[in-house]
Amino acid sequence: MTATDTLPEGWQTALPPLNAGEILLAWLELDLDANLNFRTSLVALTNQRILTATESWPLTATAHLHHVDHAGVGMLELDDGEKLLARWRYTLGRNPAALQFEREFNRQRDSQASGLPPPAPVAASCPICQLPIPADEEDCPNCARELHTPPSTWTLLRLWRFAQPYKGMLLAGFLLTLAATAATLVPPYLTMPLMDEVLIPYQNGKPIDTTKVAWLLSGLLGAAVFAWALGWARTYILALVSERIGADLRTATYEHLLKLSLEYFGGKRTGDLLARIGTETDRINVFLSLHLLDFATDILMITMTAVILFTINPWLALVTLIPLPIIGWLIHMVRDKLRTGFEQIDRVWAEVTSVLADTIPGIRVVKAFAQEAREAQRFREANKHNLEVNDRLNRVWSLFAPTVGLLTEIGVLVVWIFGIWLIAHDRITVGVLTAFLAYISRFYMRLDSMSRIVSTTQKAAAGAKRIFDILDHVSSVPDPVKPVALPPLKGGIKIENVHFRYGNRAILRGIDLDIQPGEMIGLVGHSGSGKSTLVNLICRFYDVSEGGIRVEGVDLRSVAVADYRKHIGLVLQEPFLFFGTIAENIAYGKPDATRAEIVAAARAAHAHEFILRQPYGYDSLVGERGQSLSGGERQRISIARALLIDPKILILDEATSAVDTETEYEIQSALNNLIRGRTTIAIAHRLSTLRRADRLVVMDRGRIVEIGNHDELMAREDHYYRLYMAQSKQLDELPALGMEAGMENEVVA
Amino acid sequence: MSRAPITGSFSLTRNLMGQLVFVGADGTAHEGVTPVRAFALTAPDAGISLMSSESKELQWIDSLDSLPENERHLITEALAQHEFMPIIRRILSVSSFATPSTWQVETDRGATALILKSEDDIRRLKSPGGLLIADGNGLHFMIRDRRDLDAHSQRILKRFL
Numbered sequence: 001m002t003a004t005d006t007l008p009e010g011w012q013t014a015l016p017p018l019n020a021g022e023i024l025l026a027w028l029e030l031d032l033d034a035n036l037n038f039r040t041s042l043v044a045l046t047n048q049r050i051l052t053a054t055e056s057w058p059l060t061a062t063a064h065l066h067h068v069d070h071a072g073v074g075m076l077e078l079d080d081g082e083k084l085l086a087r088w089r090y091t092l093g094r095n096p097a098a099l100q101f102e103r104e105f106n107r108q109r110d111s112q113a114s115g116l117p118p119p120a121p122v123a124a125s126c127p128i129c130q131l132p133i134p135a136d137e138e139d140c141p142n143c144a145r146e147l148h149t150p151p152s153t154w155t156l157l158r159l160w161r162f163a164q165p166y167k168g169m170l171l172a173g174f175l176l177t178l179a180a181t182a183a184t185l186v187p188p189y190l191t192m193p194l195m196d197e198v199l200i201p202y203q204n205g206k207p208i209d210t211t212k213v214a215w216l217l218s219g220l221l222g223a224a225v226f227a228w229a230l231g232w233a234r235t236y237i238l239a240l241v242s243e244r245i246g247a248d249l250r251t252a253t254y255e256h257l258l259k260l261s262l263e264y265f266g267g268k269r270t271g272d273l274l275a276r277i278g279t280e281t282d283r284i285n286v287f288l289s290l291h292l293l294d295f296a297t298d299i300l301m302i303t304m305t306a307v308i309l310f311t312i313n314p315w316l317a318l319v320t321l322i323p324l325p326i327i328g329w330l331i332h333m334v335r336d337k338l339r340t341g342f343e344q345i346d347r348v349w350a351e352v353t354s355v356l357a358d359t360i361p362g363i364r365v366v367k368a369f370a371q372e373a374r375e376a377q378r379f380r381e382a383n384k385h386n387l388e389v390n391d392r393l394n395r396v397w398s399l400f401a402p403t404v405g406l407l408t409e410i411g412v413l414v415v416w417i418f419g420i421w422l423i424a425h426d427r428i429t430v431g432v433l434t435a436f437l438a439y440i441s442r443f444y445m446r447l448d449s450m451s452r453i454v455s456t457t458q459k460a461a462a463g464a465k466r467i468f469d470i471l472d473h474v475s476s477v478p479d480p481v482k483p484v485a486l487p488p489l490k491g492g493i494k495i496e497n498v499h500f501r502y503g504n505r506a507i508l509r510g511i512d513l514d515i516q517p518g519e520m521i522g523l524v525g526h527s528g529s530g531k532s533t534l535v536n537l538i539c540r541f542y543d544v545s546e547g548g549i550r551v552e553g554v555d556l557r558s559v560a561v562a563d564y565r566k567h568i569g570l571v572l573q574e575p576f577l578f579f580g581t582i583a584e585n586i587a588y589g590k591p592d593a594t595r596a597e598i599v600a601a602a603r604a605a606h607a608h609e610f611i612l613r614q615p616y617g618y619d620s621l622v623g624e625r626g627q628s629l630s631g632g633e634r635q636r637i638s639i640a641r642a643l644l645i646d647p648k649i650l651i652l653d654e655a656t657s658a659v660d661t662e663t664e665y666e667i668q669s670a671l672n673n674l675i676r677g678r679t680t681i682a683i684a685h686r687l688s689t690l691r692r693a694d695r696l697v698v699m700d701r702g703r704i705v706e707i708g709n710h711d712e713l714m715a716r717e718d719h720y721y722r723l724y725m726a727q728s729k730q731l732d733e734l735p736a737l738g739m740e741a742g743m744e745n746e747v748v749a
Numbered sequence: 750m751s752r753a754p755i756t757g758s759f760s761l762t763r764n765l766m767g768q769l770v771f772v773g774a775d776g777t778a779h780e781g782v783t784p785v786r787a788f789a790l791t792a793p794d795a796g797i798s799l800m801s802s803e804s805k806e807l808q809w810i811d812s813l814d815s816l817p818e819n820e821r822h823l824i825t826e827a828l829a830q831h832e833f834m835p836i837i838r839r840i841l842s843v844s845s846f847a848t849p850s851t852w853q854v855e856t857d858r859g860a861t862a863l864i865l866k867s868e869d870d871i872r873r874l875k876s877p878g879g880l881l882i883a884d885g886n887g888l889h890f891m892i893r894d895r896r897d898l899d900a901h902s903q904r905i906l907k908r909f910l
């Protein structure tokens with residue numbers, strides 16, 4: 001490691017030569033320069049100094065390296081305690097490497113300062129989460145996320161995965177199609193003898209051979225009946241199959257969607273997801289059951305016809321088939337245009353649905369602010385956009401079909417010309433020409449419908465792509481490949497140096513907290529200080545950007561998500577009730593709960609009495625958004641819901657903010673029972689709610705600034721004191737809230 | 750709670766640590782002040798606020814033009830250091846038309862690659878033809894007016910809109 005040859009490709013000569021005994025320890029490839037232009041450069045750390053291509057700084061005891069990021073740009077700043085020495089910038093993709101660099105720097109500097117050799121670097125650990133990396137793997141299995149593997153263009157073929165269970169039926173359908181198509185090709189063949197051996201001889205004075213005619217005509221009838229029966233069977237079977245494939249696809253997509261993280265839902269609009277799962281699976285379904293079937297038939301028909309034509313007369317057949325390559329070329333030309341067009345239409349369509357999905361749940365706000373006209377206008381605009389995109393596409397599309405039609409007509413004309421010429425030279429009989437004309441009318445009809453499949457295929461492919469977009473999306477809180485079995489939880493949670501970022505905004509910056517089993521923690525701090533975010537991380541709705549959270553010594557990322565969440569009871573500020581009865585809503589997390597359990601949970605949450613006031617008691621229906629209940633009532637139902645699963649860890653995120661003081665007081669007294677035997681993390685805006693907390697954790701702008709109980713924190717007269725004083729002052733100013741003020745006094749006492 | 754904008758006189762200096770130091774009407778000095786634009790996209794120059802390191806507003810500035818030369822210079826400089834929204838001039842190539850897709854682009858800050866995780870990361874701006882593209886690593890790229898791009902870039906872009 002003495003030379004610079006351990007540097008990455010292309011950087012070996014980027015640094016000045018090292019001194020004797022100097023060892024290269026770490027380096028960071030920067031991709032931005034001082035003026036924030038994209039330009040790469042290198043900064044390296046040795047056991048003596050930090051150096052770049054042109055400058056170097058010794059590792060003095062006062063040297064300090066520190067890292068900040070803002071708007072997607074990370075920055076490392078080096079100072080000597082008084083003065084800024086240097087500043088390096090990079091895009092956040094390099095953040096893990098930069099943090100590694102910073103850690104290595106601190107280790108070196110501390111060892112220089114203390115004179116002790118630097119602690120041996122811990123076994124390779126992930127630069128992001130600091131978990132040890134298994135020896136046989138290169139990247140951290142927890143953090144390695146495939147950021148870009150685009151789905152293949154042959155998206156439709158991927159539907160095979162869903163078709164596979166129906167292989168047998170599909171094969172039967174195919175064989176039936178083959179037979180049915182063959183049967184439809186019999187009649188034109190029979191017109192040949194009918195012409196040449198019956199009608200033309202009759203014109204030349206021969207009497208009609210009635211037995212022959214009877215045979216030929218019954219052949220025609222037989223073929224038609226046969227084709228009808230086979231056609232019916234295959235349409236039925238294949239429709240059955242495609243309906244099932246469609247249903248499987250829809251279910252699979254929905255199941256997958258449910259497993260995706262909150263991050264995914266945060267970035268998607270409801271309308272768009274509704275459109276994907278509803279409309280597009282249906283479109284794929286129709287494509288499979290109708291168009292794909294027709295297409296297969298067409299192909300079969302065309303090949304078989306071609307074969308028959310060639311056996312009758314190769315020259316005439318050749319002429320007949322001339323337009324085929326031209327049409328093929330046309331199809332190819334138009335296909336790309338259409339596909340992107342249809343993708344665009346789908347997106348616009350999702351936009352239209354999104355307007356609905358945004359407005360309908362917010363209808364009270366819309367009406368309250370009298371914005372109906374504007375919402376209507378928004379819808380009209382989305383529709384207009386839809387029209388524009390469609391119009392553009394239709395321009396191409398409308399030209400395409402008639403062109404194919406024209407080519408067909410020309411083809412028939414050519415066959416007439418060539419056929420007449422051949423008859424005139426006695427090369428073929430009239431019967432052959434008749435048969436040809438009968439065949440090619442079918443043949444071109446097929447070509448025409450085949451050209452139509454271009455549009456439907458493209459539509460289905462676009463739909464399939466949007467479905468597979470969901471199916472291919474890897475949850476950003478993935479279940480580990482080999483999940484560690486979760487030991488029985490005692491309820492302790494260890495949060496170590498947790499950093500978290502939403503997009504490029506750093507929200508949590510180095511949280512350390514050790515929560516004991518059975519402890520009640522009160523999280524307080526200004527709104528926006530990251531309390532809910534921390535709780536989201538503890539629930540593993542998101543994964544930490546750096547650091548780790550452990551329960552019973554196991555990192556959250558190495559256990560199966562659902563396994564872990566079973567032990568968490570969560571009550572949010574805005575309770576969500578599903579459409580159904582009150583009992584069903586309470587039992588949501590434990591559908592097999594007995595009635596006695598439901599009632600007990602409701603009692604504990606002080607919801608029992610108001611539930612009994614409902615017309616059907618526990619069997620009363622509550623609406624989609626629980627319209628018929630008040631905020632406090634809904635909240636108590638959601639508390640009961642959390643209690644029913646008897647969680648080891650109970651999380652209350654401003655759970656009592658929406659209830660009136662009296663109700664809160666009731667819940668408060670219930671809380672006594674609730675927190676017994678479980679770890680509780682409670683976030684509350686009203687500090688009085690937290691008086692039973694063992695420890696209060698005060699957060700400020702993504703950091704923990706104070707920990708202690710109420711009295712300790714009051715004595716410190718700092719963050720908590722100020723929050724508390726601000727509240728009691730407000731309460732004094734609001735005599736109407738005397739009840740609350742009374743409670744405050746109780747706390748102080 | 751809305752407070753009246755703080756618009757009194759103030760002074761700015763830069764200390765040795767490279768931080769901005771703000772001294773307001775009351776005479777107290779605040780280190781580590783950052784200027785932020787209130788309407789970063791729609792009216793970048795119309796309102797600028799000076800925030801303390803505790804994220805409290807120290808000063809509201811309606812327009813930079815009204816400031817003395819020194820303050821204006823320091824603020825513009827700090828904004829330039831702080832802001833990073835490369836403007837895409839050309840889209841050279843994309844790895845695929847399905848997302849996630851890696852784009853090779855030419856920006857006003859040089860050539861680079863960005864990863865588009867989903868079409869939803871392209872946001873239409875109010876200004877006609879304006880687009881904001883959030884890449885997988887949290888950077889934001891801007892396209893001022895897509896109709897001004899060259900034909901090749903426009904063709905690529907259209908597939909994602």
Ligand SMILES: Nc1ncnc2c1ncn2[C@@H]1O[C@H](COP(=O)(O)OP(=O)(O)O)[C@@H](O)[C@H]1O
Pocket residue numbers: 266502505507525526527528529530531532533534
């Ligand atoms: N889904 C999200 N995407 C981006 N930023 C978020 C998201 N959720 C919260 N934030 C931001 O994170 C910060 C902390 O939020 P939060 O943890 O909800 O605060 P609180 O302490 O009030 O619960 C806030 O500044 C908020 O704007």
Ligand SMILES: [Mg+2]
Pocket residue numbers: 531532533653654
């Ligand atoms: Mg919150």
